[in-house]
């Protein structure tokens with residue numbers, strides 16, 4: 001690892017692997033003293049089997065029993081199942097991504113749901129969590145908030161964890177995060193070696209100050225995490241970023257074919273950032289198309305999918321958002 005990345009890793013990684021490691025009273029005090037308002041956002045597409053349990057646990061722990069979280073929003077990302085109903089019944093506020101800033105239309109993808117969530121929430125600190133998490137993750141929210149609440153230099157915190165992998169009924173305690181290991185990490189190490197200290201650059205659990213989140217574009221699909229990391233590095237510098245070890249993360253896994261498309265979006269996102277600042281002449285022009293092959297018994301069958309990414313502008317540049325914020329702040 002490059003010396004700056006190693007120094008960052010050693011000084012900016014903290015541990016919150018269980019509630020026993022977290023001083024919740026100190027967080028509440030810091031929240032009160034700093035006058036913070038805290039929003040938790042869960043993007044969800046067809047997560048009816050997991051979102052209810054997750055939301056109920058979060059609401060019970062961090063809204064009702066301990067007043068850490070002020071609003072908990074599930075952004076329904078074009079689900080075709082009962083995700084919205086399950087989340088609402090469990091105590092979340094639920095909004096469909098397409099209903100937020102409707103004049104901007106409705107694009108598919110996780111990043112779109114996260115971008116819209118900035119306009120649908122009011123906290124100055126925003127925590128993002130996936131809604132397909134399994135197991136006990138009750139410490140994730142306070143764990144992610146600890147660096148933000150206790151260290152004013154920190155602008156953005158990324159969770160990290162070990163990742164079990166269960167495929168075809170076979171369980172392994174590690175080995176999850178296949179796109180991370182085979183695509184995102186090699187790309188980041190090659191092009192942004194200062195980010196090499198991030199253990200889980202694609203992880204879906206992170207938190208940041210609204211003041212920086214609204215200054216960066218959001219890639220609409222699965223490129224959103226790697227895009228945020230690269231863009232927030234530019235705005236906050238390495239010292240404004242932190243990571244916290246949350247222990248273990250278990251979630252539902254996608255097929256290899258689906259992960260191939262995700263990897264294609266990661267590549268498109270990273271290339272779009274690598275091209276910034278280069279003269280138009282001589283720029284790489286990524287094809288934005290991924291061709292995958294299946295064998296049908298008699299021969300290979302190619303299927304092509306778009307992995308081009310589009311992105312939303314920094315929320316701070318959106319006029320309707322400025323009006324909404326004026327209502328909140330004023």
Ligand SMILES: O=c1ccn([C@@H]2O[C@H](COP(=O)(O)OP(=O)(O)O[C@H]3O[C@H](CO)[C@@H](O)[C@H](O)[C@H]3O)[C@@H](O)[C@H]2O)c(=O)[nH]1
Nearest residue numbers: 043044045077109110113130131132202203204222225254
């Ligand atoms: O169009 C979509 C697709 C997904 N999701 C939600 O986003 C979260 C993560 O999606 P998932 O398909 O489970 O992603 P993973 O296979 O777990 O991918 C990992 O890598 C992705 C790329 O960085 C990250 O976005 C994920 O958070 C991270 O867990 C889940 O709550 C989904 O319901 C949406 O809201 N809209």
Ligand SMILES: O=C(O)[C@H](O)COP(=O)(O)O
Nearest residue numbers: 176177178179180202253
């Ligand atoms: O982060 C990743 O690389 C993807 O979410 C894939 O994770 P998995 O290999 O644990 O399914």
